[in-house]
Amino acid sequence: MLHQQRSQERLSPSGDTEDVHKTVRLLAPRLAHFAGVARTEHVTRAAQEMNVPQSTLSRTMARLEQDLGVDLFARHGRTVSLTTAGRTFLAAVERALAEVERAVEEVRADADPATGKVAFGFLHTMGAETVPALLHAFRADHPRVRFSLVQNYGEAMLERLRAGELDLCLTSPVPDAPDLVARRLDEQKLRLVVPADHRLAGRRRIRLAEAADETFVTLEPGYGLRRITDALCREAGFAPRIAFEGEEAETLRGLVAAGLGVALLPPPTVPRPGVVELAVTAPRAVREIGVAWLADRPDTPPVAAFKKFLLSRRGNLLHT
Numbered sequence: 355m356l357h358q359q360r361s362q363e364r365l366s367p368s369g370d371t372e373d374v375h376k377t378v379r380l381l382a383p384r385l386a387h388f389a390g391v392a393r394t395e396h397v398t399r400a401a402q403e404m405n406v407p408q409s410t411l412s413r414t415m416a417r418l419e420q421d422l423g424v425d426l427f428a429r430h431g432r433t434v435s436l437t438t439a440g441r442t443f444l445a446a447v448e449r450a451l452a453e454v455e456r457a458v459e460e461v462r463a464d465a466d467p468a469t470g471k472v473a474f475g476f477l478h479t480m481g482a483e484t485v486p487a488l489l490h491a492f493r494a495d496h497p498r499v500r501f502s503l504v505q506n507y508g509e510a511m512l513e514r515l516r517a518g519e520l521d522l523c524l525t526s527p528v529p530d531a532p533d534l535v536a537r538r539l540d541e542q543k544l545r546l547v548v549p550a551d552h553r554l555a556g557r558r559r560i561r562l563a564e565a566a567d568e569t570f571v572t573l574e575p576g577y578g579l580r581r582i583t584d585a586l587c588r589e590a591g592f593a594p595r596i597a598f599e600g601e602e603a604e605t606l607r608g609l610v611a612a613g614l615g616v617a618l619l620p621p622p623t624v625p626r627p628g629v630v631e632l633a634v635t636a637p638r639a640v641r642e643i644g645v646a647w648l649a650d651r652p653d654t655p656p657v658a659a660f661k662k663f664l665l666s667r668r669g670n671l672l673h674t
Contacts, residue, residue, distance in 0.1 A: 384418045385447045388426070391415055392444045396433050468498050470656035475504040475511040475523035477578075479603050480643075482623040484672055485524070492663045499656045507601070508578040515648055521657045522664070524671075526578045528644030536646040539664065540671035542620045544582070544639040545631040547606075549613045555630040562618075562634050566592035571606050571615040574599045582641050583618045589637045643671060 390400040391411065401408040419426050426440035436444060464471040476485050489501065504514065508525040515523055516533065528536045546565060548554050554564070570587075572594070573580040580599075587594045597615045600606050604626075606617045611628030618639065621631070645664050647653075653661060664671075 384414050385451060387411055387414050388418055389444065389447050389451060391427070391434065392436055392440065392447075395435055398432060465654040465656070467655035467659070468496075469500065470654055471500040471502060472657050472660045473502040473504070473519060473521045474660070475506060475514060475520045475525075477508065477511075477524060477526060477643075478505050478601075479579075479620050480524055481505050488664070488667070488671075492660060496656070496659060499660070507573070507576065509576050512646065515646060518648075518651075521653070522645055522647050522661060524643060524645055524664075526641045526643050527582065528642050529646050533649055534646050535649050536644050537665060537668070538642050538644045539668050540643045541640045542643060542672060544586075544618045544620055544634065544641060546634055546639075547610045547617045547619050547629050547631050549610055549616075550628050550630055551613070552616070552630065554632065557632055559633045559635050561636045562586060562590035562639065563592070563636075565616060566590070568595075569597045569615040570594040571598040571600065571609045571617045572596055573603070573606070574601060577601075579603070579619075579641065586618065586634075586637055586639055 387400075387404065387406070390404050391397055394400045394403065397412055397415070398408050401411045404411070415427065422443075424439045425437050426443055427434040428437055463469065474485075485503070493499065504511065504520060504523075506514070508527070508529075511520060511523040511525055512529060512531075512534070514520045524539075526542075528538050530536065546554075546560055546562065548568075554560060566587075570583070572583050583594065598606075598609055600609070603619050604622070606619060607622065607626045607629055609615060610617050611626065618634070619631075620641065645661070647661065
């Protein structure tokens with residue numbers, strides 16, 4: 355039986371984008387019902403399998419055809435068969451439903467308290483020792499929680515946090531933004547790193563102002579350590595003369611060892627030959643390390659557990 359009346363909200367022949375979006379919103383709740391009827395080729399049997407009233411299912415199929423503006427089924431008494439349009443539509447519907455099923459399985463798996471996933475970002479300088487030690491300690495009580503790890507500089511991680519790509523990140527300086535929650539966890543002393551044959555290499559301590567005439571190698575603008583370096587030099591009464599800008603602290607150490615400048619850097623994972631690291635007595639040269647997350651976003655159980663663990667390491671983050 356052909357339908358004589360078509361819905362006014364059906365897909366327009368012009369394929370207008372707004373009409374397509376409207377039609378998708380109308381169709382989405384009915385796709386599983388359509389697939390069930392198409393699979394059984396029997397409305398009554400499909401209604402029983404899906405536990406919906408037969409009358410409801412019949413009306414749903416009729417409205418689906420009205421909204422599409424095409425006949426999906428040929429009726430043969432109590433049975434139905436797919437039209438050519440129905441077979442085309444079914445192939446796409448089955449793919450879409452399979453994608454939804456996979457997505458449901460994935461998000462449920464990621465939220466599982468025992469085996470879920472945490473997307474965790476951290477600074478490059480935390481990757482060699484601090485983060486591996488943290489993860490080792492956390493997994494002693496949560497051995498099956500999975501991690502997606504991202505190393506980057508602070509601003510890039512905050513962008514990914516805001517985009518929903520990260521759950522938590524360790525960063526410096528500790529951000530202060532209305533859309534973020536941030537907690538200070540620890541601080542790390544910065545040292546003035548000089549070549550082993552430098553005029554200051556015999557010293558153990560230095561006031562930063564004594565390096566005012568030196569050439570510096572630093573991280574690129576946008577990196578937290580670069581902002582800290584600029585601020586400390588400004589506090590010491592000078593603007594640093596910068597010869598090289600890089601993206602990674604150990605690369606800067608290599609540049610210093612090659613005699614290309616001096617640098618303000620956190621302690622190395624292992625001592626680097628060719629350089630001497632001097633304690634800075636004035637101004638106070640430290641960088642604060644904190645954890646940040648997006649405000650008003652609910653945590654999955656594994657994210658909540660790891661957040662609680664990180665906050666419990668306040669004051670001892672760098673000595674795990």
